[in-house]
Amino acid sequence: MERSTAIQSAERGAAPPSIEAPCAVETQCVLRFQNVSKTYRHNASRMVLRRGLMTWLKRSRIDTFYALRNVSFDLGPNSSLAVVGANGAGKSTLLRCATGISVPDQGRVEIRGTIAALMELGAGFHPDLTGAENVLLNASLLGLTRKETLRQFDRIVEFSGLGSFIDEPLRTYSSGMVLRLAFSVAVRVDPDILVIDEVLAVGDIDFQEKCIAEIMRLKQSGKTLIYVAHNLPMLRQVCDQALWLERGELRMFGPCDQVLDAYEAAPPPPTL
Ligand SMILES: Nc1ncnc2c1ncn2[C@@H]1O[C@H](COP(=O)(O)OP(=O)(O)O)[C@@H](O)[C@H]1O
Numbered sequence: 122m123e124r125s126t127a128i129q130s131a132e133r134g135a136a137p138p139s140i141e142a143p144c145a146v147e148t149q150c151v152l153r154f155q156n157v158s159k160t161y162r163h164n165a166s167r168m169v170l171r172r173g174l175m176t177w178l179k180r181s182r183i184d185t186f187y188a189l190r191n192v193s194f195d196l197g198p199n200s201s202l203a204v205v206g207a208n209g210a211g212k213s214t215l216l217r218c219a220t221g222i223s224v225p226d227q228g229r230v231e232i233r234g235t236i237a238a239l240m241e242l243g244a245g246f247h248p249d250l251t252g253a254e255n256v257l258l259n260a261s262l263l264g265l266t267r268k269e270t271l272r273q274f275d276r277i278v279e280f281s282g283l284g285s286f287i288d289e290p291l292r293t294y295s296s297g298m299v300l301r302l303a304f305s306v307a308v309r310v311d312p313d314i315l316v317i318d319e320v321l322a323v324g325d326i327d328f329q330e331k332c333i334a335e336i337m338r339l340k341q342s343g344k345t346l347i348y349v350a351h352n353l354p355m356l357r358q359v360c361d362q363a364l365w366l367e368r369g370e371l372r373m374f375g376p377c378d379q380v381l382d383a384y385e386a387a388p389p390p391p392t393l
């Protein structure tokens with residue numbers, strides 16, 4: 122999970138010229154991607170020496186691929202964006218660039234406001250601490266003061282529904298229980314932008330419904346949501362806009378129903 126303030130931007134390498142006026146971002150959008158590309162290497166961690174030697178001997182190019190290629194879009198305030206695409210399409214990479222966890226190789230990302238991101242379950246928690254201790258740890262990582270956390274503590278525990286398990290160590294929790302804790306803290310820090318990457322799927326039906334109600338409450342209070350999921354009916358219920366990624370490229374961006382209709386009608390990509 123990650124919370125960041127003010128405008129974040131990331132620029133590296135042969136990035137295109139920056140956008141015309143930063144104030145345009147301040148007034149019109151909370152998130153802007155401009156020609157964002159992110160590459161990774163195949164077999165990045167394996168046989169580094171041998172691969173390096175072969176690359177040098179054969180004078181071949183390093184085997185990189187685009188996890189995101191030239192992606193541009195603007196997200197206005199109070200919007201809720203569904204991000205869809207096949208496995209490996211680049212959805213999590215897009216969220217990592219949006220939250221500042223990853224830096225794009227090219228292009229520019231601008232964010233206005235605070236972010237709370239539910240990306241990987243267990244991130245921002247310690248397995249040996251109890252649920253209650255992890256609430257304090259995680260809330261402070263997300264930028265909440267100790268006083269504010271203690272004020273919110275009972276509401277966080279009540280929303281999580283963990284009952285007496287709140288005093289058990291996190292390593293004994295199921296993934297659904299970790300989700301309960303993580304979501305309960307994330308919504309209480311009251312972020313301007315809430316980013317959710319698939320994790321809701323591990324919650325039981327009751328908790329998923331509670332999460333959706335809470336997301337709707339955030340939406341109504343003018344917050345922005347970015348939500349990656351494969352549950353299309355849920356995305357249609359929650360989101361106004363959608364972004365469809367295919368092999369790292371932006372295939373479609375627009376009104377949620379329109380994009381999801383096209384996504385559902387399209388044949389699956391032949392390989393990952
Ligand atoms: N840290 C990394 N190192 C190398 N390859 C990565 C890394 N993170 C993601 N990838 C690759 O980037 C592509 C997009 O991944 P990801 O954004 O996680 O896809 P999605 O979330 O849509 O399933 C995949 O081919 C994945 O294997």
Ligand SMILES: [Mg+2]
Pocket residue numbers: 212213214318
């Ligand atoms: Mg992913």
